[in-house]
Amino acid sequence: MKFKQISNKNPIAEVIQSAFDTKLSLSGGWGYLQENASVIEKNEQGVPLSQFEHMLASMRAYLEMNMTLDEFERYGSINLNELSRETIEENGKRFDKVTYEISAMKESTYAAFINEYKEGYGKESFDLQKHFERRKEETLTKIVNYWFEISKIV
Numbered sequence: 001m002k003f004k005q006i007s008n009k010n011p012i013a014e015v016i017q018s019a020f021d022t023k024l025s026l027s028g029g030w031g032y033l034q035e036n037a038s039v040i041e042k043n044e045q046g047v048p049l050s051q052f053e054h055m056l057a058s059m060r061a062y063l064e065m066n067m068t069l070d071e072f073e074r075y076g077s078i079n080l081n082e083l084s085r086e087t088i089e090e091n092g093k094r095f096d097k098v099t100y101e102i103s104a105m106k107e108s109t110y111a112a113f114i115n116e117y118k119e120g121y122g123k124e125s126f127d128l129q130k131h132f133e134r135r136k137e138e139t140l141t142k143i144v145n146y147w148f149e150i151s152k153i154v
Contacts, residue, residue, distance in 0.1 A: 003064040006030045012038060016059055019067060028149060030060055034088075037095055037147035049150065053098055054080060057146045061102050075104035075140065076111075083143070087150075096148045103141045113138070 006015070008029045017023055025044060029036030043052050058080050065075040085098045105113075113135050120126030 004068065005032055006060060006063050006068070008036060015063070019063060020059060024056075026056075031056075031147040032145075034090075034095060034097070034147045037149040039149040039151075040153050043153055049096070049153070050082070050085070050098075053096060053146070053148050054082065054100075056148070057098065057100055057144075060146065061100075061104075061144075065102075065104055066107075072108065074107045076107040077139075078102065078104040093149055093151045096150055098146050098148065099143060100146065101141060101143055103139050105135070105139050109138050 012028065012030060013024055013026045016026070025041035026038055027041060028039035031038040038056055040049075040052065043049065045052060045055075047055075058078070061078050061080060065078055067074075069075075080100045080102050083099045083101050085096055088095045088097060113131070117131060120131070121128070
């Protein structure tokens with residue numbers, strides 16, 4: 001499934017504040033390309049940079065795969081796993097290009113699996129291995145890049 005990229009129409013910090021009730025010192029775009037990298041102005045949370053970047057990438061994924069979709073098209077159980085990262089210095093600026101693997105499942109499907117698990121777990125008739133095989137089959141996996149400009153904090 002192809003997800004619609006988030007528009008740069010509204011400032012990234014305002015969108016995050018509105019959607020997640022979290023105030024972050026950011027500017028720039030949503031990091032789909034180097035030209036619209038998310039500019040990290042400050043890391044006020046005091047967490048390692050890679051963790052801060054993971055949080056931003058998770059927010060972007062949740063906006064794309066859940067919050068901007070119709071109710072029955074939404075994904076849940078959204079997880080990101082960092083696959084690689086490289087730091088690039090160009091024109092006096094410093095960027096992190098991070099590649100993530102995102103896994104997710106349709107919310108309605110995920111809810112059905114959770115109910116099935118709760119009802120079946122511990123019963124002799126419940127095939128736990130088959131249950132998790134089916135869950136894996138229903139899981140969407142995609143690889144994405146996220147560009148962060150880190151010039152101001154490094």
